Amino acid sequence: MATKPKRNYLNLKKKVEVIKTAEKNQGMSIRELAEQFDCGRTQIAKIIKDKEFILSLYESNASSIRVLTSKTYGRQSEYADVNKSLYDWYILACSKNIFPMGPQLAEKARQIATCLGKHDFKGSNGC
Secondary structure, three states, X not given: OOOXXXXXXXXXXXXXXXXXXXXXXXXXXXXXXXHHOOOOHHXXXXXXXXXXHHHHHHHOOOOOOHHHHOOOOOOOOOOHHHHHHHHHXXXXXXXXXXXXXXXXXXXXHHHHHHHOOOOXXXXXXXX
């Protein structure tokens, strides 16, 4: 029985290397790039497809941004402004030794959404 190959996640610096290698060697296939960088063909294809975005992140020195650790980097939620405001409020509350949890966060998110005019927002526990 064959074993599954280990998944190898490429960080931002490696992704830029993939892009530069692909541009330098125009005839190199996605399969060859995947073998060279020890990762999957799908990951290489996505990197090449999103090269402008990846290069702009790299140039803006965004490697420490939390967004890059997500598999959905670059995607924005419909309620990104609510999320950002809630996060800012949460940091402020924690700095005052108040640690809001589940229902309190959902209620505050609904309040923020209402203030921002997002009347169709429904706070949830993330499920």
